[in-house]
Amino acid sequence: DxxxxxxxxxxxxxxGTPVTLRCHQTxxxxxxYWYRQDPGHGLRLIHYSYGVKDTDKGEVSDGYSVSRSxxxxxxxxxxxxxxxxxSVYFCAISGSFNQPQHFGDGTRLSIL
Amino acid sequence: AQTVTQSQPEMSVQExxxxxxxxxxxxxxxxxxxxxxxxxxxxxxxxVIRQEAYKQQNATENRFSVNFQKAAxxxxxxxxxxxxxxxxxxxxxxxxxxxxxxxxxxxGTRLTIIP
Numbered sequence: 730d731x732x733x734x735x736x737x738x739x740x741x742x743x744x745g746t747p748v749t750l751r752c753h754q755t756x757x758x759x760x761x762y763w764y765r766q767d768p769g770h771g772l773r774l775i776h777y778s779y780g781v782k783d784t785d786k787g788e789v790s791d792g793y794s795v796s797r798s799x800x801x802x803x804x805x806x807x808x809x810x811x812x813x814x815x816s817v818y819f820c821a822i823s824g825s826f827n828q829p830q831h832f833g834d835g836t837r838l839s840i841l
Numbered sequence: 842a843q844t845v846t847q848s849q850p851e852m853s854v855q856e857x858x859x860x861x862x863x864x865x866x867x868x869x870x871x872x873x874x875x876x877x878x879x880x881x882x883x884x885x886x887x888x889v890i891r892q893e894a895y896k897q898q899n900a901t902e903n904r905f906s907v908n909f910q911k912a913a914x915x916x917x918x919x920x921x922x923x924x925x926x927x928x929x930x931x932x933x934x935x936x937x938x939x940x941x942x943x944x945x946x947x948x949g950t951r952l953t954i955i956p
Contacts, residue, residue, distance in 0.1 A: 762944075769948055770948060772886075772946045774944070819886060821944075829888050832878075832885070834883075835885075835886075
């Protein structure tokens with residue numbers, strides 16, 4: 730299995746609080762991605778990174794920011810969480826554009 | 842923009858039988874990749890099989906095979922000799938070959954295995 734660790738695995742928080750999710754990889758892969766999974770939508774891309782300090786937006790980026798200061802870590806931040814951001818969040822990594830993405834185990838985030 | 846459609850929200854199959862999950866996609870590109878991912882109740886996303894659009898030969902991985910019809914933009918997954926451990930959500934996904942492109946997912950098909 731690809732060495733991807735997401736933390737925390739579960740989190741419950743209140744509307745308006747900041748939340749940071751962490752994705753850590755041990756594969757030294759260049760590309761890292763954050764997706765959210767919601768019923769009826771499959772997985773949708775939030776942000777992705779193609780190198781240290783190089784990030785770009787996905788299709789559902791509003792309300793989210795990311796940072797990548799080291800190859801191995803990709804952080805997803807909800808500056809002020811809203812109930813619509815309740816979801817399961819997946820991190821994925823890929824060594825190159827023609828390699829498949831491998832996923833972490835996901836983080837279930839509930840915002841009350 | 843690319844879209845991926847899985848028209849079967851749920852499927853069921855008897856253990857040891859064969860089942861086919863459907864996927865269609867829409868793209869104007871000629872070079873891309875297609876994937877099937879499996880998500881069991883444990884929530885993991887597990888790569889099942891991939892297909893490069895430039896390859897005419899259908900990909901196979903043990904009991905899993907695909908029927909890739911490029912002109913029809915169809916990419917179905919066949920599971921032979923279904924096992925209880927195959928029960929899961931199955932997602933079809935598309936990825937452009939242009940660069941660091943995202944995966945575009947379908948909405949999934951929930952597969953139930955009947956003992």
